[in-house]
Amino acid sequence: MRTLPNYIYFLLIGQGINLITAVLSVTVAAIVGLSLAPESSYATIPYGLQFFAILISTIIFSNLMKKFGRYFVFIIGIFFLFASGISGFLAITQSQFVLLCLSHFLLGLFISTANFYRFAATDGLASELIPKATSMVISGGVIAAIIAPLLAIKFEKIGQYPHYSFIYLILSALSIILFFVIYLWHKSSSQNRLQVDTEKPKSVSISYTPETRKIILIGIIGGALGYYLMNLMMIVSSLHLKVNHSFHYASFAIQLHVLAMFLPSFIVPKLIKHIGSVRIITLGFLLISLSSLLPIIFDRSVFINISLIILGIGWNFAYSGGSTLIGSLQSEDRIKIQGLSETAVAFFATLGAFLPAPILNHFGWINTNLISMIMSLSIVIIIFLLIYYYERRNHEIH
Structure with missing residues (x-):
């Protein structure tokens, strides 16, 4: 039985840092935005600028990866993370709202590059x-779910410095750690995995x-x-x-949800092996509909x-299944498709971040859940229709 190359675990750590x-x-x-705005x-x-940065830069970074390789873009992203931390710290200490906007925009650029870690893990691997x-790289979220809240509490107030200023410095500190992690990944993987380099283009394009x-x-x-x-x-x-309810009750519920988002990553590969990625995605949306019911x-x-726990598990199934399908495309065009996929994810994640308050205010709690359930079930139907349509097309061709 084949085992994962050791370099995958560097990407697991990198994804953990990304999600932290x-x-x-x-x-x-x-909170900081309210105090400085x-x-x-x-x-x-x-x-909002953080999400906007992810949205507009994903395709750009995917094209740069195709031209210069993943390592080059990952290092650029790490420098964005370092600059984000410094500008955020200065924004708070100097009460500069514009610097805070710059900090989160730069952070979005970093996250945009780091979102490709899970695809880098699949380069050159056997199917x-x-x-x-x-799933191993996605499971880095477990690290974030445990460590990030502890860091936020520990560094909320340090000495005479303003509240939350040192949390931004943590970003810069994490960037230094991440630099060495990605260097070790690159060094370890260079002899084992398929390099992404346009100087040695692949002869096979996606059919x-x-x-x-x-x-x-x-x-x-x-x-x-x-x-x-x-x-x-x-x-x-x-x-x-x-x-x-109380703030602590709500925070505890969300923490359980975050753990539920990433813990299934340890069993999803076995499920995909037995029932396939498409069925895992379908099961994910059925679980999301159940969470709304x-x-x-x-x-x-x-x-x-x-x-919230069921919602987290459903998301993991849908996201891991989707990532596995996109990651299974091994050709010179795959980075372009990965970029399109990540842009779509960024767009809909941005909608999911901006729409909750107006939807809840307009429709109310129960109706919002009803809308989510109907959408989830509709997506399941769309998946079945796509399977039927493309299988029929495939039979017509052959």
Whole structure:
């Protein structure tokens, strides 16, 4: 039985650091934004710019990877992370809202590059190892779920410095650690994996057969729409809990949700091996629909906690399955397709970040869950229709 190359574990650590920075930014962005913004309505602009940076830069970085290789782009991303931490620290100590906006924009650029870690793990791997490698890197979120809250509490206030300023310095410190991690990944992988380099272009391009188109479409649906529904319902649930319960209760519920998002990564590869990526994605959306059904039927808060756990598991199935499908495309065009996939994920994740408050205010708690359930079931139907359509096309060709 084949085992994963050792260099995959460097990407696991890198993904853990990536998600620690993302969780820390969620923790402080709105609070610091509110304290520095000239008007309270501007408070979420820095965090919005972070998502905007991911959205506009993903395709650019995928093209740079195709031209110069992944390592070059990953190192550029690490420098963005270092600069993000320094500018965020200066923003707080000098009360400069513009610097805070710059900090989160730079952080978004870093996250955009780091989102390719899970695809880098699949470069040159045998097809049977791709699900395991993808899920292994995604499981770095477990590290973030445990460490990020501890760092936020420990460094909230240090000495005479303003609140939260040292949390931004943590970003710069993490960038230094990440630099060595990615260097070791590059050194370790250079002799074992397929290098992405246009100086030695691959002779095989993707043949856009019906089967390939099905893989691309369902893979993007799993990653992008799974992320949208997860972001939407996670934030809506958090807002609902904070109105009706204590902050600590809501925080605990979200922490359970985050753990549920990443812990399944340790079993998903075996599930994919037995039932396939498409069925895992379908099961993921069915679980997301179930997570929306529970609060409709039961009004006790414990069922919201259970719902968030199921939502996290459903997201992992949809996201891991989608990533595995996209990662299974091994050709010179794969980085372009990965870039398109990541852009779709960034777009829908951004929608999922900005829409929860207006949707909840307009439709209410129960109807928002109903909308999520209908959307999830509709996606399942769309997946079945895509399978039917492309299998029919495939039969017509042959």
